[in-house]
Amino acid sequence: MAGFWRDYRENWVATLALAVVVLIVAAALAAPLITPQDPYDLANLNLRDARRPPGFVGSGGYVHWLGTDAQGRDLFSAILYGLRISLQMGIAAGAVAFGIGTALGIMAANIGGKIEQGIMRLVDLQLSFPAILLALVLVAVLGQGRVPLIIALVTAQYAYFARTAYGAATAERQKDYIEAARATPLPGRSIVLRHLLPNCLPPLIVVGTVQIANAISLEATLSFLGLGLPPTEPSLGMLIANGFQYMMSGRTWISVYPGIALIVLIVAINIVGDQLRDQFNPRLRR
């Protein structure tokens, strides 16, 4: 583990990206403590402060460093609160998709036959659709709210985990240590949980990292299209969408700052994922 971290730090870009991710997550977690305003408390909002540029001192008596949006929300506060929602959705969806996808993939590899064919063909079918299309349809059917959104994100994403877990498990199953476990013989449950699963994890962790970033951007896309969470609790996508109509009138900050926050988060997570992939792949090691 210590060696892993030493290798990781050799890549300064990835180290920086990890620092950015940690910083953003920490800032999002600590949002109520470091923001001047609770953007979800409508009593705090004053329409006289609406659409003010960065640096404006509002009726609350504090500086709006990133300006305010159309409802008079402090954008810095709204972005941090929006990041909370984006990260919550991304991580929750990623984790559930990880669990379901991994279970299905390993089950398919282990059982074989008709069940294997059934699961994997369904996965292939789903991978041939754009994830956004599937998520759009599901949100439209299930309605708005956190749970329907997570269901939509999980349905759009579990297939990536299933595919990866299946591939890793079919490769690992061929190896002698699995035959050695069967030859002992160990119970099937412990062969899968203690031998097969731990050895399938590295590629799944990589996919998981990237899929959290994808879930966040998918959620932002849905919110941007107005299919995400209710407007009283805007996530990053909705903040961008709300500011969009003011872009042409020169009030670009309302869309641009949440956009930058989203891009920085997604790029940073992807760089971390790439670095993990490189480190887990012995062939790419120097």
Add this chain to the structure above:
Amino acid sequence: MSKILTAENISRRFSPHVTLGDRIARLFGAKLDRRPVMAVTDVTLAVQRGETLGLVGESGCGKSTLGRMLAGNLEPSEGAIRLNGAPPMQAGRKTTTHIQTVFQDPFASLNPRRRVGETITEGPIAHGLITRSEAAGFAGEWLAKVGLDPAYVSRFPHQFSGGQRQRIAIARALAMRPEVLICDEPVASLDVSIQAQILNLFLDLRQEFGLTTIFISHDLSVVRHVSDRVAVMYLGRIVELEAAAKLYAAPRHPYTQALLDSVPKLSLEGNIGVSFKPISGELPSPLSPPSGCAFHPRCLKATDLCMTERPKLELDDEYGAVACHHK
């Protein structure tokens, strides 16, 4: 002597997996070769309690497949295997702990993400030979028995050399207290200097635990060193079965003779150097085995009879047997 492990007319066929894609391709007229391969054909064998049976042959002759079937790790397509009267495998699952296996490649046969102590104690705990609280001491004892420092129990396999890993694999197998140990080329992937250490360890442990052993190898000198009796395999069949000393002194099957002649020997007579006679030709494809005696295309003694009729493996005393028309 009593028989502990018997195989009656066992065969193993490997049928290639015909996928949906294959079927579609075939529908459009693609000629795909999906014939089954006979890895082992009609082998009958009885292993005596306490003996070490060597299993030799070229790569691809089916010796590992036969070993896996005898170990209960692979089901025979035909025929029956019995360990003390009961089959070691039923419905695709191994049903006995009395046969254990040491695999060829100790870099692949140990789970890289488990501590060696867990690797050794997992089986005994699962089968109630020891309790969880006894595990730490038990693992240390076994490491000591195979010549490793008991303090290594919490290390991972990658922290060991190939020879050390094979010692761990042997400890894992013997910790189950098997009656029969199947060694599938246990020293083939080790350095020559380490091979001797592992072989000696193996001989000591065999004595200590009174094991019956099946020792699979392509290395004739290794097999000679450890075996009481040797079975020579060619293209999925046993062609000669004989006490080790007798087989090496007076091989009767032309294939055994050729195999022994093909081992390089240092000679000090005449011109100093190495002399050996390689066997002419290659191992035929098991997809289309030759008619009659499978060895006839490469055999110096082959006659018309050999091309048409397969010689049976006939027991001429209760111990040895040879399958050749011209023995």
